[in-house]
Amino acid sequence: MLVGKDELVKAINEAISKSKGRKFTETVEMAVNLRNVDMKKPENRIDTIVLLPHGVGKPRKVGVFARGETVIKARNANADVVLSPEDIEALSKDKRKARKVANSVDFFIAEAPLMPEIGKKLGSILGPRGKIPQPIPPLSDPKPIIERLRSSVKIRTRDKTTFHVPVGVKTMKPDAIADNALEVLKVVENKYENPSLVLKSVYVKTTMGPAVRVI
Template sequence: MKKRGKKYQESFKLVDRTHLYDAVEAIELVQQTAKANFDETVELSVRLGVDPRHADQQVRGAIVLPHGTGRTRKVLVFAKGEKVKEAEDAGADFVGGEELVQKIQNEGWLDFDVVVATPDMMGVVGRIGRILGPKGLMPNPKSGTVTFEIEKAVKEIKAGKVEYRVDKSSIIHVPIGKVSFGTEKLRENFATIMEEIIKARPAAAKGRYLRSVVLSSTMGPGVKVNPQQLVDRFVPKKD
């Protein structure tokens, strides 16, 4: 078992592992236990009652967080014609076509965080699907990264748009900001993404949808949030 440092052990003692915290309590505790000498990212992990092996139980999408993530993301756009200038004017970090595909294939270049492509470029992008796919970088219409609205896509990503996607373990991992944001901004970002995930429940999902909700900082221990409180808040009441 990996031996943890003194700071982590001190933080670990502050968290009751058996307790389900109120969301605001959990956020405050995550801030309190973030003891690294850099501005740690606050991560949200949500285990869902879905089987991601089935296409009708996939949960994925994207949303702009009210306060962003605190991180500047490098955007690569695959486009041609007039869309190249549109991407550059919108603030894309890299714009191109075949030459960028070859750079990724031949040089293993992956110095970007998000890939956006116009629909007419997906044939080209598909050639590096095996490289981009496993890293969660493949453009997808559901997350708004396959689109002709390049300006809108790039600006939203730069403003703090995050993608969420259930992994093979039925867990969604997504950043909700930095510890330095303070409780209120983190709470608003958390509420925004949780409402979105709850709305995205597939019709084919059976039983309890939110299995566990955990918040943590980059180097800190996980703090469990009470899932039922989130369901009570965000699931519409039936008449």
């Protein structure tokens, strides 16, 4: 284990205690700094989705690209946005609206046959935002993956050695937030051959509060 749970709980408690009262529920974020790794090499980059054991504190928004029966299934599963092939065409002609949709949703899934069309017409909008949809089989029930994504976060380093990720909200128990943080750190632990040499430092903070160093 790269970081002990007790260390995380202590830092999270300190970060929460140092944050002032706000009119909104602040997110608790974790910043992870890496070293001794060449991020110019694509194989060293992290681009993955992590299911947090206690969720993020507020459901993530999920959009679904679908046709026919899957549209109905997606709506029944309370997808935040359901987009048909006609919507793909319309958004490809209205980049401003396409950007608005992309920015309003955390994750997209899509019936596999729609992926080429999505890539061709919306790839330039979704790609840079890390929002390329996860493909699902045609006519499959999207509900299980929608529910899983609602409690997930995406880690995407690109060519940077630092990444930031939400691990909870201020109103959650520090113990639960620490469990979420450990799940994120497992990604680093499993990604690199010598993770202890790669992990430089870890910080936690609330949205508007000061950063507190964990290690």
